[in-house]
Amino acid sequence: MSSVLSVVETKLASLPLSVQLVMPDGQAVGAPDASVRLLIKDRSTLAKLAAGHVGALGEDYVEGKFDVEGSMRDLMRVAAAILPGSPIEAARVGRLTELIRRLVSVWRHSIERDARQIQFHYDLSDDFYALWLDPRRVYSCAYFRRPDMTVAEAQEAKLDHICRKLDLKAGERFLDVGAGWGGLLMWAAENYGVDATGITLSRNQHAHVNRLIEEKGLQGRVRMELLDYRKLDESAPYDKIASVGMFEHVGRAQLEGYFSKLRRLLRPGGLILNHGITAGGVDNAELGAGMGEFIEKYIFPGGELTHISHVLEHMAEGGLEDLDIENLRPHYARTLWAWSDALEARLPEARATLQGEQGERSLRAYRMYLAGCAMGFEHGWIALHQVLAQPRPGGGDDELDYPAGQAYPWRRDYIYK
Structure with a gap:
């Protein structure tokens, strides 16, 4: 020794x-x-x-x-x-190893296992998350339009950024896949007048959002369902779909099926915005130096990372055409440091919320997780991509004539003006 x-x-x-x-x-x-x-x-x-x-x-x-x-x-x-080296350097694997990875991914992401894995993380304690998230409890990368924004302001800017990219209009049918505590769902309904449906596998989030819907008098125009995305009804397609911080839980082997499902849920000419964490390395499914194993054990069981190049490949295989791609990696580093600082400032309250020996272990895990992920985004070991997509054109219309059913404008100024 x-x-x-x-x-x-x-x-x-x-x-x-x-x-x-x-x-x-x-x-x-x-x-x-x-x-x-x-x-x-x-x-x-x-x-x-x-x-x-x-x-x-x-x-x-x-x-x-x-x-x-x-x-x-x-x-x-x-x-x-x-660190002995870069945690994203991974040797290219052979076909047998890739097949084993795929089989493991399929096994890990049955409907029943996904429900248990989501509830393990998101149902830890609503009061705990409320200590360090913004008042809307938006648990995903914020968007700092100005350097001096608070994280609460930047989360509202992110919600609006997504709605702008989707070009939401009053009366449109909007689906939020993995709607969390309802931040985007409510923002879209209240500020853009859409008919909004959200789904989650978290019982706590489901109950919280339904309370919000009732408090705000949005029954009939906003709904939150406890439902797996694979069980969504395809008979009444949506105009616009958002998936925020959700596809990381899908599993690499299911990504083509996931994007194909979203395409079938969307009307021709509609738009999809997929917002999620991506791998910094082309071949690694998790961070090295044991960081991936730590997150799997204590934070996100079943989570798998995919490089943006593979995400776009799976989107294309699922019948979607990418239209706009934005990397918000530095925004997520700032978001995570804000969360970490907020938790560090309220450790006594967090301990009172997460009581007992298991509660103390969870608190210690989250302290490491939030700060460690902030470090990971700062160093480029992980990234955050927003991808706007539409169903791949199937012919029939001349796109140069900008057909009326096509939702996507040719220029980006409508997003940023």
Whole structure:
């Protein structure tokens, strides 16, 4: 163990900020006025520090094997510095490995498993999420039109950005796939006059949004259903569809079927906006250095990342034509840091909300998750893409004549003006 400690001491000396380790016996290694102090309770953590296995270190923190004194922002600077290499570098896999990946993805994403996985995350506690999300509880990347925006203002800007891209009009039938706590659903109904339907697999979100609908008197024009996207009725197509922060839960092997389902739910000439997290690397389905395993175990079971190039491929296979693509990666880094800062500022309230030993583990997991994801977006290891699409033209009309049934304008100024 002394040789491992020697490796750790060498690493500490090369870090961009000062770190002190305090051993179980009270021995201190590093500067006494360090920016970050790690209070080691289990010496097995030292081997993970030496190897730069930050995902395993995250697990050790959740399990109480060490504590942290210092800011999460400084801790993430340390984490990025000790990585042995890029967490998005992945060797190209052979056909057998790719087949095994596909079979595992299919197995992980049955209707029943997806429901359990979504409820594991989103039904943790509405009160907990309310502590660090904006008042609308928009749990996806915000859009900072101005640098001085608060996260609440930037979330409203994001909701409006989506509605503008979809060119929503009063009376149109609008579907929100994975509607969360109803932020986009309500914004579209109240500001654009659409007839709005949302779906979720979260029981808490379903109950919350239906309370909002009743409070706002929107019954008859807005509805929220507890429903898997695969069970949506295709007999009455929608004019516009949004899917925000949802397709990450679909699974790589199901993406073609997912996009094909959305296409069948859309009228000819309608528009789809898919907003979701994408992989920074072309071939990796999760972050390396154990970060993907950490998220799978504690945060998003069943989540799978896909590079934007593969997303566009699956969209095309599903019968959709991409029209506009925007990468909001830096916006998500800022959003996540805002969430992380908000949670850090209210840790006592969070502990009161998530009570007991399991509650403490969940809180520690979310502290690492929010700050770690902010770091990931800052470094470009993960990204966030909005893709506007339409059903692929099937012939018959001359597109140069801009047929009346075609929803997509030829120019982008309607989005940004």
